[in-house]
Amino acid sequence: MVIKMNVNRSDYFSAIGRLACGLIVAFNFHFSNAIAQSPTDALMMDKQELCIAGMVSQDQWKQYWEGTLLRTNDNIGTLTRRTYMPMAAYGITSKLTVIAALPYITTQASGGQMAGALGFQDAGLFLKYKWLNEVRESLNFRAFATAGWGKPATSYLADYMPLQLGLGCQELSARAIFKLEWRDHLYMRTGIGYIQRGTAKAERDYYYTDKGIYTNIMDVPSALQGEAAVGAWLIGHTLQVEISTFAQKSLAGDDIRRQNAPQPTNKMNTWQAGGRLRYFAGFLNNFSLIAEHFQVVDGRNVGKSSIYTLGVTWQGYVKKTDK
Amino acid sequence: MKSTINILTILSITFLVSCQKEYPTGAEYDPYSFATLDEKGGTWTPILLNAPTQISVPSPVAITSPEYLAELDALKKSMAYAIDEDRKLITYWGNNPIVRWNEIARELAAKYNLTPAPNADGTYPAPSAANPGVYPYFPFAHPPYASRAFAYLSAAQFDGLIAAWHYKYQFNRPAPSKNAAAIVPVLPDQNLPSYPSDGAVIASVSVEILSALFPLEKEFLKTKAAEMRLMLSLSGMNVESDIVAGEELGKGIAAVYLKRASTDGMSKAQSSKAVSDSLANEAFKRFGWKWQNMESPQRPVGIAPLFGKVKPWYLVSVEAVRPPAPPELNSAAFQHAAKELQETANNLTNEQRKIANWWSDGLGTYTPPGHWNRFATDFIIKYKLNPIRTARVYAYLNTAVQDAGISCWDAKYYYNYPRPIQAMPGFKTILGTPNFPAYTSGHSTFSAAAASVLSYLFPQEKALVEKHAKEAADSRIYGGIHYRFDSEAGLEQGRKVAEFTVQKASKDGAD
Numbered sequence: 001m002v003i004k005m006n007v008n009r010s011d012y013f014s015a016i017g018r019l020a021c022g023l024i025v026a027f028n029f030h031f032s033n034a035i036a037q038s039p040t041d042a043l044m045m046d047k048q049e050l051c052i053a054g055m056v057s058q059d060q061w062k063q064y065w066e067g068t069l070l071r072t073n074d075n076i077g078t079l080t081r082r083t084y085m086p087m088a089a090y091g092i093t094s095k096l097t098v099i100a101a102l103p104y105i106t107t108q109a110s111g112g113q114m115a116g117a118l119g120f121q122d123a124g125l126f127l128k129y130k131w132l133n134e135v136r137e138s139l140n141f142r143a144f145a146t147a148g149w150g151k152p153a154t155s156y157l158a159d160y161m162p163l164q165l166g167l168g169c170q171e172l173s174a175r176a177i178f179k180l181e182w183r184d185h186l187y188m189r190t191g192i193g194y195i196q197r198g199t200a201k202a203e204r205d206y207y208y209t210d211k212g213i214y215t216n217i218m219d220v221p222s223a224l225q226g227e228a229a230v231g232a233w234l235i236g237h238t239l240q241v242e243i244s245t246f247a248q249k250s251l252a253g254d255d256i257r258r259q260n261a262p263q264p265t266n267k268m269n270t271w272q273a274g275g276r277l278r279y280f281a282g283f284l285n286n287f288s289l290i291a292e293h294f295q296v297v298d299g300r301n302v303g304k305s306s307i308y309t310l311g312v313t314w315q316g317y318v319k320k321t322d323k
Numbered sequence: 324m325k326s327t328i329n330i331l332t333i334l335s336i337t338f339l340v341s342c343q344k345e346y347p348t349g350a351e352y353d354p355y356s357f358a359t360l361d362e363k364g365g366t367w368t369p370i371l372l373n374a375p376t377q378i379s380v381p382s383p384v385a386i387t388s389p390e391y392l393a394e395l396d397a398l399k400k401s402m403a404y405a406i407d408e409d410r411k412l413i414t415y416w417g418n419n420p421i422v423r424w425n426e427i428a429r430e431l432a433a434k435y436n437l438t439p440a441p442n443a444d445g446t447y448p449a450p451s452a453a454n455p456g457v458y459p460y461f462p463f464a465h466p467p468y469a470s471r472a473f474a475y476l477s478a479a480q481f482d483g484l485i486a487a488w489h490y491k492y493q494f495n496r497p498a499p500s501k502n503a504a505a506i507v508p509v510l511p512d513q514n515l516p517s518y519p520s521d522g523a524v525i526a527s528v529s530v531e532i533l534s535a536l537f538p539l540e541k542e543f544l545k546t547k548a549a550e551m552r553l554m555l556s557l558s559g560m561n562v563e564s565d566i567v568a569g570e571e572l573g574k575g576i577a578a579v580y581l582k583r584a585s586t587d588g589m590s591k592a593q594s595s596k597a598v599s600d601s602l603a604n605e606a607f608k609r610f611g612w613k614w615q616n617m618e619s620p621q622r623p624v625g626i627a628p629l630f631g632k633v634k635p636w637y638l639v640s641v642e643a644v645r646p647p648a649p650p651e652l653n654s655a656a657f658q659h660a661a662k663e664l665q666e667t668a669n670n671l672t673n674e675q676r677k678i679a680n681w682w683s684d685g686l687g688t689y690t691p692p693g694h695w696n697r698f699a700t701d702f703i704i705k706y707k708l709n710p711i712r713t714a715r716v717y718a719y720l721n722t723a724v725q726d727a728g729i730s731c732w733d734a735k736y737y738y739n740y741p742r743p744i745q746a747m748p749g750f751k752t753i754l755g756t757p758n759f760p761a762y763t764s765g766h767s768t769f770s771a772a773a774a775s776v777l778s779y780l781f782p783q784e785k786a787l788v789e790k791h792a793k794e795a796a797d798s799r800i801y802g803g804i805h806y807r808f809d810s811e812a813g814l815e816q817g818r819k820v821a822e823f824t825v826q827k828a829s830k831d832g833a834d
Contacts, residue, residue: 069442072349074619074620075619076617113617113750113751113752113753114752114753115668115752115753115803116751120385129687152430157672157680160753161681163443167614203680203681204680204683204684204692205681206688206694206697207687207688208430208433208434208687208688211430212348212349212426212430212433212689213346214347214348214350215346215347215348217346238446243765257437257687258437258440258458258459259437259438259439259440260686260687261686261687301720306791313330
């Protein structure tokens with residue numbers, strides 16, 4: 001089994017996570033990638049198996065892309081976003097897992113006089129389905145499909161960028177994840193996803209994109225996401241090592257105008273790379289520890305974030321089985 | 324694999340469909356019958372013209388003349404060939420196109436209301452009227468600039484229509500539909516004499532004034548004026564000679580206004596650092612405080628330090644409405660106001676946050692003057708005003724709002740009072756603090772003046788607009804960028820400024 005969650009890939013702002021609890025999940029509300037990974041030993045939660053995870057993530061940036069221009073802004077200084085993410089996954093059957101999460105977020109700017117924000121962000125619910133499992137000699141090919149839904153859990157204001165808690169919109173996501181493993185030692189994974197984002201409610205009823213718009217409703221651009229990873233299991237299968245890269249491209253949206261604040265209508269493209277370690281502590285039954293680091297390499301209307309995540313997972317059965 | 328593709332296809336289609344949503348880019352209104360025609364509109368007192376006849380308009384040819392009959396024929400043909408795209412123009416402009424020009428001005432204000440980004444070495448570039456296309460683009464349409472743009476546009480439109488009404492009822496040329504049964508106007512038939520075309524006056528005045536104030540938008544504005552010209556004939560409102568006479572009249576009116584604009588002091592409003600520093604030092608000598616920009620890197624000059632010296636429309640002098648000095652920084656009155664800000668920030672309710680944001684009208688928006696033009700537009704449509712009454716509303720609203728800005732900016736730089744983020748170390752806000760001194764609040768001054776004028780012009784809306792003005796004033800306290808005394812003094816100052824405007828309006832012959 002494996003849990004993975006990694007919060008906030010490069011978002012300017014929004015928190016996100018991706019996680020997998022013995023499965024591949026995609027949980028990233030906003031920016032995130034949601035194509036998480038699933039290491040070898042347990043691709044899915046077993047029937048009636050429960051996984052609980054707690055993750056803490058820090059996302060910091062000093063530079064951001066104003067449209068395509070990479071710049072600093074002393075009135076923001078360094079922007080720090082911390083995400084505290086409780087998450088739970090449960091095996092409905094051995095092929096279908098449900099996952100729920102609710103991140104709590106704080107934001108703060110080291111420069112300027114703008115107040116930070118804090119609060120719960122978006123509630124997320126995901127279903128993950130194991131769709132293919134083919135074994136040929138020492139190779140194992142698997143495919144998964146996930147469907148996700150997210151909705152703001154509080155009345156936080158998305159139109160408070162870059163200090164906002166999230167994008168303030170409902171989202172529906174669909175992802176396909178493919179994984180090829182060699183003898184339970186090495187694996188590669190790739191995934192693609194589509195996130196349909198709804199609208200955010202501003203507290204002003206006029207805003208400008210490339211024209212003046214008289215409403216408090218802002219279209220948040222939908223996006224395509226892609227991920228690729230390679231990984232290995234070491235030290236008697238207790239340590240997982242993985243490197244991966246993730247990209248998101250918005251399918252609509254405007255750019256931040258010169259020296260203006262961002263707004264939820266902006267397109268938000270990001271490309272990031274990083275890695276993770278996961279250790280299954282033999283001395284602590286059912287627990288594992290996770291550490292991750294990702295760096296945004298390129299982007300558009302997003303921060304050039306450096307993201308560190310630490311997490312702990314617990315996994316066990318709700319009911320004792322007779323096995 | 325195949326099913327993945329299917330899922331993605333379905334999702335993409337959902338996406339494309341959901342993207343069809345169109346949000347309003349202006350007021351939504353159906354063409355309406357005007358509540359009145361104001362046949363005596365040509366006798367009203369103009370704002371800047373010495374008489375409605377200051378710009379002459381040649382007599383039209385007789386409606387029985389071959390030239391006119393040929394024009395009617397041409398009109399019939401162009402109406403017959405109108406395509407759907409043309410009909411969209413008619414729907415967009417409607418029969419009160421001043422509303423659209425007001426929206427265009429708001430949109431340009433929002434587009435150009437961006438503050439210059441710092442250079443790599445920490446200095447700031449400034450927009451230049453001589454080189455408008457070099458970053459930072461000219462103009463920076465901050466609230467004073469926007470207030471002046473709205474005032475020139477609206478006052479010139481009003482004078483243009485007073486002159487148009489004068490000639491319309493002097494020449495009494497009936498509308499094309501009265502002269503040819505085959506011409507069925509697409510817009511409500513109002514029995515308004517058609518020569519010169521009031522629509523053409525509006526288009527021509529608007530394109531001239533806005534092109535001067537937003538020089539990079541000349542081509543865009545020309546396109547808009549051309550669209551409107553097409554609309555005037557496709558809708559059956561005017562023949563070619565009505566339009567040409569209107570355009571010429573409009574140009575003449577615009578020239579009068581642009582002459583005033585070139586000498587009203589605006590070109591000096593964005594002063595040098597030396598002048599700005601001397602204003603701050605005078606305040607320091609007088610009161611013991613001075614305002615400082617708190618951005619990093621620090622902006623050397625605030626927005627328009629000498630806007631208080633720009634020529635007002637009806638305000639007799641800035642001194643006549645300048646409020647008494649704000650509390651000293653170590654006084655009990657100051658401590659009280661600062662405590663209110665801190666406590667409000669610590670316990671901000673969702674309702675207060677909403678009010679702060681709804682009124683923020685900051686960078687990248689149409690500014691508070693734009694917000695008040697929007698309210699006025701709603702009333703204009705609600706009460707089915709005709710074009711000349713519409714122009715009158717915008718003209719008095721915007722001249723009062725600019726005068727309010729002039730008086731407010733006088734107080735801002737005369738008193739040079741620090742903002743909360745300067746005087747209260749560590750204080751954090753949910754709105755960005757503007758780049759000019761605190762006392763008096765611009766939002767409050769603009770809004771009180773606007774509310775006073777709109778209360779006079781729409782007495783039924785008095786309670787609503789006064790509530791709006793009070794809320795606009797409070798919004799700045801909720802946002803953490805003004806003390807209560809800034810807002811209260813601003814409301815009082817705005818009301819006083821508007822008295823001069825209302826006095827003029829009450830004697831212009833319209834009421």
